[in-house]
Amino acid sequence: MRGFASLLSSLAPAAVLKPRHVAGRDSVTHTTLASGMQLIVWAQRDIPSIALYNWVRVGSRNETPGSRGLAHFFEHMMFNGTHVRAPGEFDRLMESNGGSSNAYTSEDVTVYQDWLPSAALESVLALEADRIENLAFVPEIIERERGVVQSERRLRVEDSAAGALSEAVQEAAFIAHPYRVPIIGWPADIAGWTLADLQGFFNSWYAPNNQTLVLVGDVEPDAALQLAQRYLEPIARRATPALELPEEPEQLGERRVRIERSVQTGLLQYAYKAPAATDARAPALQLLSTLLTEGNASRLHRLLVEERQLAIDVGSVWNEGMDPGLFWIYAATPEEVSVHEVEQVLDAELARIASGAIAQQELDRARNVRAASFWKKLATIDGKAQLIGEYELIHGDWRRMFEIPEGWESVSLSKLKDTAHALLESSRRTVGTLEAGIADEP
Amino acid sequence: MSIATARRSRLADQIPLVRVPPHQRIVLANGVAVVVMPRPEIPLIAFSAILRGGVMGDPPGKTGLASLTAGLLERGAGARDFLAFAQTVEGAGGSFLAAAGHEAISVGGQFLSHDQDLLLSLLADALTTPRFEPAELELLRARQIEQIKALKDSDPSELLPSYGRALLFGEHLYGRSVIGSEASLARITHADVVSYAAREIGANRLTLIFVGDLDASALIDSATRLFGTWRRAPSPALPVPEPPLLPGRRVLLVDAPDSTQAYFWIGSRGVDKQFPQRAALDIANTLFGGRFTSMLNSELRMKSGLSYDAKSGFARGSKSGEFSIRSYAETDKAVQAIDLTLGTLAHLKRQGVTREQLESSQTYLLGQFPLGLETSADWAAALGEIELYHLGLPYIEGYGPALRQVRLADAARVIRQVFPDPDDIAMVLIGDAARLREAARRYGTVAEMKLTDPEFFWQVVVPAR
Numbered sequence: 023m024r025g026f027a028s029l030l031s032s033l034a035p036a037a038v039l040k041p042r043h044v045a046g047r048d049s050v051t052h053t054t055l056a057s058g059m060q061l062i063v064w065a066q067r068d069i070p071s072i073a074l075y076n077w078v079r080v081g082s083r084n085e086t087p088g089s090r091g092l093a094h095f096f097e098h099m100m101f102n103g104t105h106v107r108a109p110g111e112f113d114r115l116m117e118s119n120g121g122s123s124n125a126y127t128s129e130d131v132t133v134y135q136d137w138l139p140s141a142a143l144e145s146v147l148a149l150e151a152d153r154i155e156n157l158a159f160v161p162e163i164i165e166r167e168r169g170v171v172q173s174e175r176r177l178r179v180e181d182s183a184a185g186a187l188s189e190a191v192q193e194a195a196f197i198a199h200p201y202r203v204p205i206i207g208w209p210a211d212i213a214g215w216t217l218a219d220l221q222g223f224f225n226s227w228y229a230p231n232n233q234t235l236v237l238v239g240d241v242e243p244d245a246a247l248q249l250a251q252r253y254l255e256p257i258a259r260r261a262t263p264a265l266e267l268p269e270e271p272e273q274l275g276e277r278r279v280r281i282e283r284s285v286q287t288g289l290l291q292y293a294y295k296a297p298a299a300t301d302a303r304a305p306a307l308q309l310l311s312t313l314l315t316e317g318n319a320s321r322l323h324r325l326l327v328e329e330r331q332l333a334i335d336v337g338s339v340w341n342e343g344m345d346p347g348l349f350w351i352y353a354a355t356p357e358e359v360s361v362h363e364v365e366q367v368l369d370a371e372l373a374r375i376a377s378g379a380i381a382q383q384e385l386d387r388a389r390n391v392r393a394a395s396f397w398k399k400l401a402t403i404d405g406k407a408q409l410i411g412e413y414e415l416i417h418g419d420w421r422r423m424f425e426i427p428e429g430w431e432s433v434s435l436s437k438l439k440d441t442a443h444a445l446l447e448s449s450r451r452t453v454g455t456l457e458a459g460i461a462d463e464p
Numbered sequence: 465m466s467i468a469t470a471r472r473s474r475l476a477d478q479i480p481l482v483r484v485p486p487h488q489r490i491v492l493a494n495g496v497a498v499v500v501m502p503r504p505e506i507p508l509i510a511f512s513a514i515l516r517g518g519v520m521g522d523p524p525g526k527t528g529l530a531s532l533t534a535g536l537l538e539r540g541a542g543a544r545d546f547l548a549f550a551q552t553v554e555g556a557g558g559s560f561l562a563a564a565g566h567e568a569i570s571v572g573g574q575f576l577s578h579d580q581d582l583l584l585s586l587l588a589d590a591l592t593t594p595r596f597e598p599a600e601l602e603l604l605r606a607r608q609i610e611q612i613k614a615l616k617d618s619d620p621s622e623l624l625p626s627y628g629r630a631l632l633f634g635e636h637l638y639g640r641s642v643i644g645s646e647a648s649l650a651r652i653t654h655a656d657v658v659s660y661a662a663r664e665i666g667a668n669r670l671t672l673i674f675v676g677d678l679d680a681s682a683l684i685d686s687a688t689r690l691f692g693t694w695r696r697a698p699s700p701a702l703p704v705p706e707p708p709l710l711p712g713r714r715v716l717l718v719d720a721p722d723s724t725q726a727y728f729w730i731g732s733r734g735v736d737k738q739f740p741q742r743a744a745l746d747i748a749n750t751l752f753g754g755r756f757t758s759m760l761n762s763e764l765r766m767k768s769g770l771s772y773d774a775k776s777g778f779a780r781g782s783k784s785g786e787f788s789i790r791s792y793a794e795t796d797k798a799v800q801a802i803d804l805t806l807g808t809l810a811h812l813k814r815q816g817v818t819r820e821q822l823e824s825s826q827t828y829l830l831g832q833f834p835l836g837l838e839t840s841a842d843w844a845a846a847l848g849e850i851e852l853y854h855l856g857l858p859y860i861e862g863y864g865p866a867l868r869q870v871r872l873a874d875a876a877r878v879i880r881q882v883f884p885d886p887d888d889i890a891m892v893l894i895g896d897a898a899r900l901r902e903a904a905r906r907y908g909t910v911a912e913m914k915l916t917d918p919e920f921f922w923q924v925v926v927p928a929r
Contacts, residue, residue, distance in 0.1 A: 068505070069834040070480045110766055113757045118824035120479060120831020122755065139831040141478040169769030173725065173793065177621070177772060180724045184618040284722055286613035286916060318550035328546070331603060334610040356610040383555075390557035398574065401506050401839045460916060 044400070044424045050410070051243045052420065055255045058231025062410055062420060063246045064238040066403055072143055072239035073407040074136040076150060077415050079234075080227035081130040082205045083345065084265060091171075091207015092215060092223045094127040098167050099220070100134065101125075104156035109163050112149055119145045129201050130344045131415055137404065140240035144249055151253040154230060159220055168212060175206050183285050183456055184354070191454035192348070194279045195293045198268040201347055230257045236411045239403040267345065277452040284461040287334060288355035290364050291454040294445055296349035299342035299416045305429035306441035307349065311338045313380070313388035313438075314351065321384060325371055326353060332364045342416055349445055361455045369448070376446040378439045385438055389430050396426055476827045481864040482834055484857050485843070487675075490684060495668035496691045499847055500683055501675040503840050509580060509676035510840035512848040513571040513587060516701035518564050520637055521664035526652050528644015530564035532604055533660050537562040537571060539600040542589030546600060549586070556582055562590065564642055567704065567781055568852055569665075574841055577677035581686065588690035591670065596661065598654045609646045616915050620720055620894050623920070624729040624790060630921035631716045632731045632786055632890040636707040639921075646918035666697030671851045676840040704783045709733050713908030714890045716922065719897035720915040726798035726895035727790075730805060732884035734778045734787035737853040743866035744874040745778065745882060747825040751817050752776055752808075752883070753789060755828060763808050764791050770801045782853055787884065795896055799903045806886045813883060816876045826867050833864065 046064065053061045081093050101123075103109035116123050121138030138146050179185040189204045196202035206212075235254070237246050273295055297303060314322045315338040326333035333353040341347040351372075355364050399405035414420035422429075487501035522529045538560055539546040553560045558575040571590060575583040615622055626641040633639030644652075672691070674683055739745065746754075753760040753776025764774035774791035789809070793801035817825075836842060837860070850859055891907055893900055894915065904910045913922040 069838050071831075071834050071838075110757065110762070114824070117755055117757055117828045119475060120827045122828070122832055137832070137835055139475070139479045139834075141475055142831065166767070166769035170765055170772055173770070174772040176724045176794065177792065181620065181722075182618045285617040287610060287617050317554040319547060319554045324547065327607070328603070331606065334607055334614055354610075354614045356606070357613060387551065387555050391554050394557035394559065394574070394576070397506070397508060398839075398841075401508070403838070404835075 044427065047421065047424045050420070051247075053247055053250075055230070055250060057255050057257050058229070058259045059250075059254055059257070060234040060414070061247065061250050061254075062234065062236045062414065063241060063243040064236075064406055064410060065241055065243055066238055066406065067240050069403070070140050070240050071403065072138050072140050072237055072241055073403040074138065074146060074150070075236040075407040075411050076134040077234040077236065077411045078132045078134070078228060079232045079415060080132055081128050082203055083129050083200045083267065084227060085200055085203060089215075089219055089223055090203050090211040091205070092219065093132055094205050094207065095167070095171060095212075095215065095220070096224065096228070097125045097127045097132050098171060099164070100153050100157065102163050102167060103158045103160065104152050105158050106152055106156050109160070112153060115149055116146065121146055127205055128343075129205060129341070129347070133411065135407075143241060143246070147249050147253045150235075151257060154228060154233070154254070155257045157224060157228070159217055161217060164217065164220065168215075171206065171212055172209070175209065175212065178206065179204070183283060184289060186283070187279075187281055187289050187291055187454045187456050188352075190279045190281055191291050191293050191452050194277050194454075195295070195348055195452040196270055199270040199345065200267065201270075201343070201345065225260070226263050229260045229262050230254065231259045232262050234411065234414055236407045236414075238407040238410065270346065273450045275449050279452065279454045281454070281456050283456065285456060285458055286357050286460065288359065288361040288364075288458040289352070289454070289456040290355060290361045290368070291350065291352040292368075293348040293350050293452045293454070294447070295450040296340055296347055296445060298344060298346050300418050303441045304342065304417070306433045306438050307340045307445070309385065309388045309392060309430060309433055309438060310442055310445070311340050311349070312392045313384050314338045314375075316388070317391050319387060321375070322351070322368070322371065326364065326368065330367060331356070332359050332367055344416060355458070357458050361457050365453070365455070372446050376443050378443070380435065380439055380442065382435050385433070385435055389433075392430060393427055476823070476830055476868060479827070479830045479864075480834075482837055482860060484860050487847070488680065492667070492688060492692045494692065494694060494696055495670075496687070496694065497671040497851065498684060498687045499671065499673045499851065500678065500680045501673075501843060501847065502678055502680055503675055503843070504677045506840070507577040507677045508574050508840060509577050509583060509674060509678050510574045510844040511572060511583060511587065511675075512673040512844040513591060514671045514673070514848050514852050515569040515571075515591070515665055516567065516669040516852065517664040518568045519566045519640055519642055520701065520704065521660055522640065523656070524635070525648060526656055527640040527648040528608065529652050529656055529660050530569060530664070531643050532601065532608065532649070532652060533657050533665075534562040534564045534569040534571075535604045535608075536596050536600055536657065537569075537590040537594045539604065540595035540597050542593045544589065545595070549589075552582070553586065558583065560586065560590075566637055566640075566642060567701070570848065572841075572844065574676075580678055580683060584683070584686045584690055587672075591665070592691070592694050594661070596654070596657055601654055601657055605649050605652060608643060609649050612643065612646055620723070620915060621727040621790070621792060624727060624892055624894060625788065626920045627716055627718060627892045627894070628729040628731045628788060628890060629786060631714055631892060632710075632733070633707045634921075637704055638707050638781065638783070638785055641920050645920050648919070650918075662698075664697060667691065667694040668696040668700055671848070673844050673847045673851070675844045675847070704781065706783045707733060711888050713887060715904050715908045715910045716890075716892045717897050717900060717904045717910050717912045718892065718894040718915050719912060720894050721896055721898070723895045724795060725792045726795050726801075726893055726900055727792040728798070728802060728805075728894075729788055729790050729892040731786045731788040731890050732888060733784050735780055735882055736782060736784050737780045737855060739780065741874060741878050743863065744870045745878045746829055747822060747867065747870050748817065748875050748879050748883070749776060749778060750825045750829060751821050752812050759808050759812060760789065760791070760805065763804050764793070764801060768804065770794075770797055770804070774805070787882070795899050798893070798895065798900060799906065802891075802907065809883065810886050812879060813885065816879055817872070819872055822870065822872055822875055826870065829867050830864055
């Protein structure tokens with residue numbers, strides 16, 4: 023088979039690669055601790071290291087007025103001291119044990135990541151258990167961290183044209199669902215949280231039964247379980263509030279947002295309403311995004327960047343979330359090109375795609391490009407921990423991660439066309455624009 | 465807590481040292497070096513082709529030429545035009561990217577192992593028969609200019625090193641921006657590209673590295689057939705001169721009138737790749753600005769809440785690159801943040817580090833080192849670095865033992881000798897000049913330019929004590 027596949031791919035640019043079995047499913051163990059915390063371990067001994075990802079089932083979708091931006095704020099506060107350890111001790115001990123750490127927040131989850139030498143696992147689990155059980159709320163520490171988050175927001179939103187526009191588009195795209203709120207929170211939210219808001223949010227969502235700990239790397243599953251039983255299992259289970267999310271009403275027409283600021287390049291962003299991650303069309307939507315913008319031979323890159331030279335860059339992303347969300351298509355435009363012109367060309371092309379003008383070769387290319395990124399991600403303990411957690415929490419079951427290539431194989435050209443047709447409906451999109459132009463000096 | 469503390473001293477010894485997997489290196493008659501490292505676990509082959517020269521071959525005023533030439537290698541080569549080349553790479557699920565650096569152009573990527581022959585033929589086409597079509601140059605050049613403008617609109621702090629190196633190193637190679645500037649890119653012609661390629665690209669400049677699930681003997685046969693008769697460049701890459709060391713303080717204020725924060729960069733001349741005290745220096749920089757609990761991040765983020773991020777690092781080439789510090793704060797707190805930064809540097813110079821800090825940094829670096837050498841692509845990059853800078857395998861295998869052997873006196877020595885005196889620095893500030901102009905004068909003679917200016921340097925600033 024090897025020779026045959028190789029010959030094919032050198033003759034025909036987009037020959038279909040044979041789907042490969044994702045190995046390792048039998049090396050994964052999944053246990054529910056008595057505290058309700060989930061423990062998923064994938065032993066993998068290429069390097070003497072472990073990637074630890076603790077997935078907390080809380081993101082900006084869990085926020086209400088008064089608590090907006092708090093999921094992200096906890097991503098910061100979880101490093102700021104407990105009743106047992108002073109602020110800074112978590113990182114000091116993490117690093118002196120050879121580990122490093124980080125965290126990120128999405129609309130759906132907050133993820134705490136540690137990368138450590140395997141010999142440090144016990145120390146790191148003790149640190150993780152401590153901050154889940156004993157987080158401290160010290161007013162002066164909260165004030166300091168508020169300043170840090172304000173600085174982060176200025177970097178990513180206030181001082182970034184692309185960040186400012188996407189925040190405005192996201193807000194306009196939703197009316198009722200909390201996906202409208204920026205993950206980092208609006209400035210007034212960041213300035214306004216009280217100590218009671220913080221305590222309430224932590225008690226509600228940081229219960230051990232709302233967390234999934236993923237360990238990938240140089241670790242014996244039994245040993246990992248024993249350590250988890252020792253450090254994490256004693257943390258008391260508590261009820262999490264029922265999350266009653268308002269249903270987003272059907273969008274009845276295109277929404278438009280324009281922002282104005284002094285810039286040398288323009289921006290165009292489309293946000294189409296798209297299904298949740300668990301939707302059966304997930305593999306088709308993933309391939310559609312790759313088909314449109316990933317790689318120099320992708321459909322929109324070729325058209326807008328290479329042939330017409332109307333864009334500096336074009337990208338797309340489907341936000342694979344717990345609830346129906348957005349599929350973004352965005353472009354940055356050269357100084358002398360009007361965003362309006364790019365919009366017309368892009369719309370004409372998207373209309374062609376929505377009406378079925380997609381070639382089998384494009385689908386095959388997308389499948390191969392997507393598969394290559396997947397294998398690349400699977401080559402690291404970090405990538406594995408990310409994928410396992412993503413599929414367990416967002417897509418509903420970590421086992422589905424092992425079926426990803428088969429999912430892409432199952433997408434026929436007609437299924438892809440149907441998915442594109444259903445998605446690319448202009449009455450269900452929000453358009454954001456920023457025209458290039460430098461304000462005159464006062 | 466007791467567990468973590470008691471284990472610390474032993475942990476550094478428990479972390480296994482990194483070994484370089486077996487590999488072979490041959491040199492073809494025309495000077496092409498080929499390095500092959502089989503790693504059969506995952507069915508991928510990572511590759512890295514290093515062409516010595518890079519920005520070093522850019523003529524004065526035409527910075528960005530190496531970068532455009534590199535970009536053109538994948539925009540049409542051999543029998544394929546740009547689109548056919550991209551479709552072949554992506555149709556096979558491969559990746560292929562060419563980029564310039566200060567001392568080399570590198571082409572790297574990854575293919576499925578059953579496409580070993582395809583990978584070799586694409587790489588040979590790109591390196592030996594690039595088309596350099598004038599229309600492709602026009603397109604790439606226009607886009608690169610617009611990309612710099614887009615960065616100024618959405619992520620201006622990413623350009624701090626470009627302004628900083630120009631201020632610090634001036635006309636020296638290391639002072640030039642790899643991607644060029646809006647103005648220098650606009651000056652580059654098709655004849656410049658052709659002449660660069662004739663001068664700077666050839667067999668005697670090339671090292672090919674392949675790592676992964678490969679057939680070593682077939683690969684060496686193919687490489688010999690495809691590259692063995694390739695022409696040589698007229699000369700080997702020239703040695704890089706040592707960059708100047710300018711005493712005193714220089715300040716560049718880059719006006720971004722709508723910016724809500726002041727983004728700053730503080731730099732000085734650092735060390736080269738061969739610097740013998742590398743382990744001690746990495747330990748000291750880790751403590752000063754290389755990890756979350758570093759002195760800089762503790763002061764600017766954890767204790768004061770002034771900034772989301774503060775860090776420092778060394779860029780090292782065949783000669784001394786820059787030591788730099790980067791951070792930012794709300795415009796009205798810029799002075800407070802910069803004073804704190806310089807005060808932290810002065811404190812490091814005065815007080816050094818403690819034994820406890822030293823041990824923590826040793827364990828940290830030993831613990832993190834294996835994570836950077838996990839994949840075939842990681843190994844291809846590491847072997848490329850070793851080849852380009854003539855470092856030898858001890859650069860990897862000797863690093864762990866060297867980290868373990870660093871003593872307090874070694875750390876004290878590199879802090880004294882390599883970290884700058886706060887009075888001998890170059891400083892760049894990007895922000896609202898109307899609100900920062902007075903503040904900037906506190907730190908030295910100030911030159912000023914606009915973020916929208918098409919260059920990264922304004923003029924040579926007269927050093928002032």
